[in-house]
Amino acid sequence: MRSEEHLLVDEQLISAKEESDDKTTAEKEITETVIPDKPRCLDEEYEMVYHKPKTLVDVSMHYCPGCAHSLVHKLVMEVVDELGIQEQTIGVAPVGCAVFAYDYMDIDMSEAAHGRACATATGIKRLMPDRYVFTYQGDGDLAAIGIAETLHTINRGENITIVFMNNAVYGMTSGQMAPTSLVGMKTTTSPFGRDVMEYGEPIRVSELISHLPGAFYVTRQAVNSATAVRKAKKALMNAFRYQKLKKGTSFVEIIGNCPSNWKMTPIEASKYIDDEMIKTFPLGDIKLPKGEDLKLLEEVK
């Protein structure tokens, strides 16, 4: 039996190897050591304890080694599988690294213009209030160009789930400063480090939006360790289930690893989150539903 912890370490090791200059050797080694000829779980003496979610399309993803997106895509699709809501779920992909999310998620999806995912999701949800609608957005998309749509959508209390991937840089355009870049963080457009006098402090979106009455559930998670992954999954599960209550917006911020643009190995990136990112973006629940609302959830289940 292989736990998620092992899988994560494996993924990181593979990624680290792929980053090394000697690719041929690395690839060879992976083929030889990691991928068995036939899945061991198919042997009779092994019991199937884990498989990829069915709604995750079986193709290789375009994400960089060690990137958080692939993992969070998988978590979102696990939630869809486990709730059995593939037929009722519509996702909205952003402009940014996750622009191709619809290539990986076997559900109906809409791409949105940069920053407008929340408006697009509003359009979908208002017409189909009983569907599960979610947006999947990065920090540039949600917190810079799209902050107006984000705030107003949450203020209206649209019954959607917002998955906010915060890796503190613009990933797709190769590492420019984001509204969430840390103070002093070097990016391609803040080559000497983010200067507070020039650009202000990073926006703490979860704290900001938690003050809006329309925000029903706000939490900040990470996916840089097996424990974090399990917590993030639980948060996403809650965020989707709460849509049934029609009480407001569920907002899950995930501090994502971006080794390529942080110029780090995947392992260093995971450590950077623990050492640096969480000082600005502390993990945990920021706004929780009231007890009586959660009782209702038991009823609608």
Next chain:
Amino acid sequence: MKMETKLMKGNEALAEAAIQAGCDAYFGYPITPQSEVLEYLAKEMPKRGGVVLQAESEVASINMIYGAAGAGFRSMTSSSSPGISLMQEGISYIAGAELPCLIVNVNRAGPGLGTIQPGQGDYFQSTKGGGHGDYRLIVLAPSSVQEMADFVFLGFDLADKYRNPVLILSDGAIGQMMEKVTFGKFKPGKVDKPWATVGKPATRERNYITSLHIKPEMLEKHNEKLIAKYEEVKKNEVRFEEINTGDAEYLMVAYGLCARICHKAVNIAREKGIKVGLLRPITLFPFPTEKLNKLAESMKLMLTVELNAGQMVEDVRLSVNGKVPVEFYGRLGGMLPNPDEIVNKLENLIKKNHAL
């Protein structure tokens, strides 16, 4: 449906028509001179089973339309010039993703904040694409309150037929004026939308709405598909009105409000013995190119009249391709020409033309 005649403002007639045409959702933002559309629908839609939402901006409204239209619902937004400018990115996405929807521009005079009075300065923006990339909207130009209502039905049907955004290009005068309007002439069309994002059942592949085609060879194919569609639109959907063209030696070309003023000018000129007619393009895209080219054969001169510095006149010139001189008369900044002023201009041009 029972026929019913009412006295209504253009904007309100358009809003009422939207409900009758089966509009499922309206998203909009207030701006003069079209706020009555949102106000009317805010009152009426909830009673009659539709979604109406005042968005935080025109940018948000057009992207709400993108979501709702992508889910297969009849969706509409309206605004006036500065607001339509804000929507252009979203309109480009909608055209790229081939989503049917209805957009209404109650044109005011610009540029910038300009004024709230009527204008036709958005002709280029409306008919040449407007946003980034190669695309076209189907553009309908009403010239009466009745047409404000009728073109909503036509617009939704054309949008569904071609999976393309349709723009009703009105102006501040048509939007604000009150006239008789008869309802009950049309029924809402219904079209299957198997491509819509409504949730994926096990029986089909997933649907996704996108304008992204990252591989150039794929995007080129997509562009070619769009162009083929626009050609089809040009073949089937050209609409215009001809007034007194049968024996005419001179032709005025005008759309919307200007066409009404020119109609009066034609009558005045006819009383003076000038054989003049009027061609009123109803669809600005597709443009009545062939019709104008044919009319050019029997005309000595054409005069295009617009509430701008000369925009449609370029299409008129392209249409007649040098067969006949095409002159222009325009008023700007929200000012309107009176019919005598246009007749004067025509008389001077005729004199000048004979002198040559």
